Each structure stands twice: as C-alpha cells, then as structure tokens.
Amino acid sequence: MSPGTDTWDVIVIGAGPAGLFAARALAGELSVLVLEEKARTGGAGAMTDGKLNLSPRIGLDLEELRITEEEAGARIARIDEAFLEHGADRTLYGVDKERIDLWLDRVSWVRHPTPKGDWDITLLPARQRHMGTDLAHRVVARMTESIAGDGVSFSLRTKVEEITLRKSGGPFLVRTSKGRFASRYLVAAPGREGAYWFREVARSLGARTRWGAIDIGCRVEVALPVYGEITQVLYDPKFLFVTPSHGDRTRTFCTNPGGRVRVEIRNGCRLVNGDALKRRKTPCTNFAILNTVSMTEPLQDTTEMGRKVMEFANFWGGGDSLVVQRWGDLTAGRRSKAETFHSAALGYDKMTPTLPPGRGVTPGDISFAYPGRIVDNLRESLLLLSRVIPGVAHPSTTVYVPEIKFYDTKYDTDRHLETNVPNLFVAGDGVGKSRGIVGAALNGMLAAEGILRKEGKA
Template identity: 30%
Template sequence: MQSNHHDITIIGAGVSSVFLAYTLMNQNEHLTIHMIDVGKELSERVCGLDAGRECTCVGLCSKYIGFAGLGKSEGKFNYTNDFGGELGRKIGKQHTLDLMKEVDKILCEFGGGIRPIYSTKNKDLSNKAVQSGLRALSTEVRHLGTILANEVFQKIYEFLKNRVHFHFETHVDRVSIHESGFRIQTDKGEFTTGKVVIGTGMSGSSWLKKQAASLGLHPGETRLDLGIRVEMKGDQLQSILQDTFETKLKIERDSFSATTYCMNPRGRIIRKHQHGVVMPDGQNEREKESPSANLNFSLFVPQYFPSHDEAMEYALSIIGSINQGRERIVVQRLEDFQLHRKSTSLEGNLVGPSLDGECGNVREEVPDLYGKALLEFMACLEELIGEKVHPDTLLYGMDAKFYEPKLPTDMNFETEVPDLFLIGDCSGESHSLSQAASSGIYLGRYLGQDIAKK
C-alpha cells in the first residue's frame, strides 16, 4: 500500500517533471517520489486531433495534457541558448548546454537515437543574413517525431513507475504549508510531502495563479508571442535550407523583434486548439503519408504584459475575433496583403493551401504591429534569397505561443516559500522541450544532493 507521505511531490507530468523524476531516481535510491497530473497516462492520451479530426476528449484535451505533456506532440529537442527560453541566463550558458547533452543522452538511452541529430549551423548563411538585415539562429536538433516521441516517453514511464507513485486524472485542489512540509488536497485524497515541485506548464496557468495567490506568491510580467503563419512554395527557400532542415531567422528593429518559428519544409498547416481558440499550426512532413509541396512557418513577435490576465485577454480577443465562434482561420495571398485588398478566391493559386481557411483580409484582422513586422521581414528575406517571395504565398491569421507568468525563484528554482520549486515553463525560464528537460535535471541533482546532506 502506498504511503500518503512522500519526500518530494511533483505536480504536473510534463517533460520537465519527467526528467526531474528520472534524475531524482538516479541521485538518491531512498527518495520517495510522488507525481500528480490532471491528465492521463501516455497510453491513454488519445484525441481526434492526433488524426487530424476534431477534439474527441471529454473535458481536458489529451493532445496537450497528461504524461510527457507537449513532448508527446512532435518531440523536437533544440539544443541551443539562442532561443527556447532563458535558462542559460539563469544558470549559465555552458552549464545549460552541458545539461542539454544529458537530455539527449537520456533520450537515446530510451530509443531516441534512431532519429539522427542534425545541425542548423551555417557560417556562410549567417554572414549573408547579417548583410540582409537578419540574424540566423542556429541549433542542434533531435527531432523524434510524434510516433517515436510516444515510444520513447512510454519507455521512460515504464522505468519511472518502478519508483514513482503516480496519480493520474487527479485534480489538486490546494497546496498548503504543513508541519511536515506541505499538505496537498486532491479529489483523490489528501497527501503530505516534504517538498513540492510544480511543473504544470502553460496548460496549468490558471491553476498555478490560484495556488500562488493562496501561498502568497505574486507573479510578474508575462510574455506573449503572436504572429502570422506563412505558407510558401516548397523550393522558395532552397538556397538557405539546402544544408539544413530548418533555418530560424530573426529581425530586430527599434519597435519590434520577430523570429521565424516551427519551419516545416514539405509540411502542412493544421488547426491548433488552445485556451478556447483555434490557430494555424505547422505539421512536419513526417507526420503525414502524403507531404505537401509547400513550406510553412510562423513569424512571431514577442510582447510583454504586466500580468498574465492582460496577455491572455489581448491574445484571445484578437484570435477569438478571427475565429468568429466557428473555428474560422483567415487566409490571404501575400500580394493582396501588400496591396491592402481582400483575397476572394485561392482557385488556381500557385501555392495550394494545406489548410481549409476562409479567404479574407489578414491585414485588417490583425494588429498593425504584426503586419509591419511581416512586411519588413519579407523585404529582408528577399534580399537574402536573391529573389522575390512569390505573390501567391499564403498568410494565415493568427498563431500564438503562450507563456507562464514569471514567479520569482532563486538559482535553484526555489520560490519565496521554502521547499516549493517551479520548473519548466512554470519557472518562466524555459520555453522549449530541451530547456524544460534541462531544468528538470538541474533541479533533480540539487534536490537529490540536498536531501542526502540532510
């Protein structure tokens, strides 16, 4: 029979928590570890969205919530400090890179090594990008793909469950300070624990806000990335992609900075459901038997808001207006966007849309900032590739990447409440699978050693 008291309880079973638990197990064989998640275990995370249909989940969507979190999706691990979070600034860039090597080693131990690692580094491209007013960001990538990612994380789960006490489909009502550390009240019973680590990711933002308030923790500013997703001729960027699978480009101006995200050669655009709105999302060619002839990416512009509520209200008002309560996504030809005219038909368009959007005027439906960023980026991109971006290029409104409000933590991710820690996206330091996993290893080593000393 499992005890109701544990040395460490991890709330949330996403990527950061998985790597934390794995590290704790290897650091200290005597630790009792408890993991609670509102979602399901990996083998039961089935949703119609996985097959390109509508969400079939009752309540929370299993595509995004449950064991392995967003690691189940495409399993794309970017090993870099150039993007994906600010972990390097918190614990040191070299330390972060070393931790990423550990992340990759663990993935390979559980079967991830069958997918080769590749690099997007290209010195010539970097020089040309600078001359064109852009910056080429680089990384090494282990891109597992959805099928392999599920296999890898299932093997990790089988390993963890030998020592970790799991509670899935369990809602944590309250975390409070207790004489033995903390009391955790859930809809499946009450538990006590010496230390609490929260790794609920962006899906648990509302829950975290409520718990933080009850514990006297006050979040600070919140980042929000919004942008237009672009779908273009598959060979249009061949000159800069011929040596790499993906190139990430950044443009910086006084009034904004913008970065390409999730570039998918021969990929498709699919609908992404988050926070009650629908957005255009990129799907890698490996996820479909019949890849498209196009290339797609989003151009994200980050903004910072005083609170999470303000960031979410801003994003949901814009995207909700586009959706019109019926999952609508607006699409417009680039030439029409440039000429301030509505696209009325895509029949005969050279770039065939991979997503069934509604023709309209993206320029009128998104704030001016994002249109300005797109136009200036396209001008620089044309200089970089030495040709005009085709006028039949398609623009979809509007994609978003959400972030957690940043709660103050020290060098070891400990909050102002002793023995309460935040990792992954909850910490505000990581925005990628690799940095989230690295934060889990970092905290696992610290807690394993700290408890051993005591």
C-alpha cells in the first residue's frame, strides 16, 4: 500500500438502501467509509417514490438469500422501525383484513386453474407504507445524518473506478475519483446503475457470477378512479398471472396511485418507470406489468438480451424514445398517432396520460417494438387483470415501453453475502439479491452482520 493511503476497516460502495443499512449496522463497531458517486445519499433517485413493501415475499428471493420467511419478517420489522424513526409516514396499507378478504373473494370468482396446477390470477396481499418521492428525500437525509453521527464517514461525489487486491483476504485497494483508499472488508452495493461496472471488477477479483432472470415489461397508466378502490386498501397491489398462450409468469409491480410516469436514462437509452408524490397527486395511476425471462441454450446472457430489447424499443420510438400506445389502438391492431392520441371519438379523452407524446415519447405500436411473446404476455396479463378491475381495459389506458429491470447478475455467496473472494461482501439490486428498497436494506444488514461475525462482534 502506498504511504498516505487512507485505510478503513470497511469500505461500502454505494449509499442506496443496501449501503446505508450496512453502514448503519456497522456504525460504532468498526471504522466505516461510504463512497458514493452522486452528490447525495439514498441511491436510485434518493429512494424515489419510497413504497416500503413489508412482506418477505416481495422484493426478496428467500432461496437466493437462504433465509426463512420468519427471519426475513423479523428483519423487515426492524427496517420499518428505522424508516419510521427517521420520519416515514405512519399510514400502513394492507392491514384491513375485511376489505382484503373481499378482494380475495372477488379474485376467487374470476380465476381459473392452469395446466401448471396453480391459478391464472393470484392476489398477494402485503403490508406497505408510502413515503413519496418528495418526503423520502427527507427521511434519507435524516437517516444519513444519524449514521454519520454514529461515526460513519461519507465521501460523496466519489466514483469508485478500480478495486484491486494485493493478496487473498485483503486489504482491498480502492481507486476513486477523489484518491485512493484501502480497507480490510468491502461491501459492494452499487445498485442497478453500477451493476455492470461492478460485475467486471468482481470478476477481475475472482468472484463467481452467473446469469439470472431479467424482468421485461411495460408501464400501464389508467385513470385514478379505475384503480382507486383497490389502492385504498392495498397501496401497491401484487397480482400474479400465468398467461394463457404461453403459460408464462407475469406480475404487477410498483403501483403509483395519483402518480407520474417517469423516464429513466440507462446507458444512454430511455426506460420507463413511475413514482408518486405524497403531497401532490395526479388524476392517474400507473403500474408495471413485468414478465420474468430466463434463458438457457444457446444464449444465457440476459444482460445483453435486455440491452438489445431496450435499444430496439428506443429505435422503434424514432431513435432514442419510449413508445407509448393507447390500449384501444393496441387491441385494434393499429399504431397510436399524435393526431388521435386524445380523440374523444375513440374514448381517449377519458384519461390524459402524465407522460404524453412529446420529446422522447413517441406514439407507436409496442407490438413492433417488443418481442412477440412478451407482447402476448403483457396483453393477456392486462386482460386477466380486467376480470378483477374491469376499467383497466378501457381504450384510454396507456401502455409505455421499454420497462426493464436489470437485476440479472447473480453472485455466489454465503448466507451473509460474502462472495468466494474472502472479505468481499455484496448487497442489493445490483448484485441480484433484492428488488426494492426493503429487500436491499435487508441485504445491507446481512452483509454487516457477516463482517461483525468475522470480527467476533456479533
């Protein structure tokens, strides 16, 4: 190590929920430095929207993490307490048993058994909170302050560029945009944004990785009243579908009542996403329908597949745009056009989308922009959903693509997320171990505990 290198017990890469909860659990026990390339903590959009899914069956792969539902539940309760302690809204959704039972009953009358032995529609009730993009920032800022108050150092606007290892077991030498650091342990929590950069680094250190599934889907936007009855009870209702034509599994994801459809830039391409503010609501609700795609021979590189789908969808949008289509046009087999996008004659005046055609958003035909099987699955999922909530299949419903969740690189780890490279821990969405804020936070806790155990402190 060169003289003057700043040395720590633990370096955490990334100040998203995974990195923050790792740092929080290590605070006061070991010297900890969090390196974050952005100017603020909070990760993907400072915990944009901030729906906290408090069910162990959502946003986590218990098998991948090798923990039981009970253990996950207990940890999630601690994560929830931490958010509340720092000012998260106390309203809890998914607890009104009587009204949830009514929804489950409604589903039971319209679902059918599939050849796979399960149902074509399942509703998965879950307890949830909603912080809102506007208030989540404050909660994160308070949490960061208290972690720093407990002795953790944060270096913002600090991009990690390279990690090397002089010998097995450390120390790790970390080169950043602000100089060099060294540590005995490393917790890598780079999120989806940093996933591919870190994958190359991890492989160069000798970490074993494999391809996992990727979620490819669309964002659906409906008028607020269409979905209002259910979102009052279940803020982000989780419907699981088995599609009739292909028997594939799809699900609803990331519902934003009174929310906005948003553009997410990734590797120079446009993806669609959604969020909601706590204090200012729109007359629309948006949610994703995601199709989980796994690949075997001859191609297993789900990352490359996702990238190609994303690029082609943008290409179809005119080079660098999302494609947006009215459900009425999609079912009639015609493209959407700017001239008819708000046509009263077609029923499109019933809902004005929050991300209407304009710069970066092209009215078109998603069946040209997306792989056929995925389009079939998305259409059939919306039709299945319309059995429970009929208004979702109104012609004015608006569908945007591409929505792709890149959490497809998996790492071989032990149950505390230590990789086969001694003292290298991984956590969060970017390493395929979670799919949401609470899951990522739980990962961070697990990694921190792994380090404390090795130090004889847990």
